[in-house]
Amino acid sequence: MSGLRVLVGCKRVIDYAVKVRVKPDKTGVVTEGVKHSMNPFDEIAVEEAVRLKEKKIASELLAVSCGPSQCQETLRTALAMGVDKAIHVEIGAKEFETMQPIHVSKILAKIAQEEKSDLVILGKQAIDDDCNQTGQMTAAILDWPQATFASKVEKNNGGLDVTREVDGGLETIKVKLPAVVTSDLRLNEPRYATLPNIMKAKKKPLTKKSAADYGVDLTPRMEQISVEDPPVREAGSKVESVEELLAKLKEKGLV
Known part of the structure; x- marks a missing residue:
């Protein structure tokens, strides 16, 4: 069997280190002038795809990002990490x-079909x-097996053995290819793109x-009514004894 053709999703998000601020009109969060980067779970997905290529399991890696023109920077990061080519599905700001x-x-399902992908890896x-939701929905649209929350992915004869992080611990499942896998935090540690690879990425x-190229109507199915800051936690208070603690709990009707 020749190497797998792998599609990886890359979403551009507000950088994880930035403190998110709600817009004054409560319609969303402030994104203008705010540092953005690749979604950390997608970085893990890209790293896993690159490792599959290094192990000669994958032969071609394609990164896809949907969003404004700045998503090209996110895709260039994926290319610098070792992805072969990228598709930017440009979506207007509104x-x-x-x-x-x-x-x-x-969109991802349509690209996976057009590119004859064997495996889709998403954060x-x-x-x-x-x-x-995206991984699960993509698998449903394609009618492919899915292995979500993966913390280990191994190739077996005709498919993959995937260890999943579930509430009760770890679960290992076998999936046949083609399949959709979503990455959890412990799947790997993404590499930093080196300067030579960043330069090479510009030529990929x-x-x-x-x-519209994929026949997808972007009419929203839901309406976001309001975005609110989480409630501020009230300051705690110290008590001198168990008796005082019980008295305070009774006062607040908690016991």
Whole structure:
């Protein structure tokens, strides 16, 4: 069997180290002038794809990002990490604000079919919306097996053995290819792109597409009513004894 053709999703999100601020009109969060980077779970997905190529399990890696023109920087990072080519599905700022996982899933599924991908690796969730839906929806649209929350991926004869992080501990499942895998935090530690590889990435193919090219309608299915800051925690108070603690709990009707 020749090497796998792997598709990896790369979402551009507000950098994990930035303190997110809600817009005064409560319609969303402030993104202008804020540092963005690749979603950390997607970085792990890219790293896993690159490792599969280094082990000669994968033969070609394709990164896909849906969003505004700045997503090309995110894709260049993936190319510098070792991905072979990229597709940027450009979405206008206004449409991008209301874009939902179902839209991204439909685009990824269409690209996976067109590119004859054997494996789709996505981050388990994005740190901006925490939806944790795109991998599952992509698998459903393609009607492929899915292995979500992967902390270990190994090739077996005709498929993959995937160790998953579940509430009760770890679960190992076998999936046949083609399949969709979503990466958990402990799958690997992503590499830093070296300067020579960043320079080489500039010469790698990056194709620009639109949602219409894949026949995907970006009409939102849901309306976001309001975005709020989490409530501020009240200051705690010290007590001198167990008796005083019980008295305070009774006062607040907690016991």
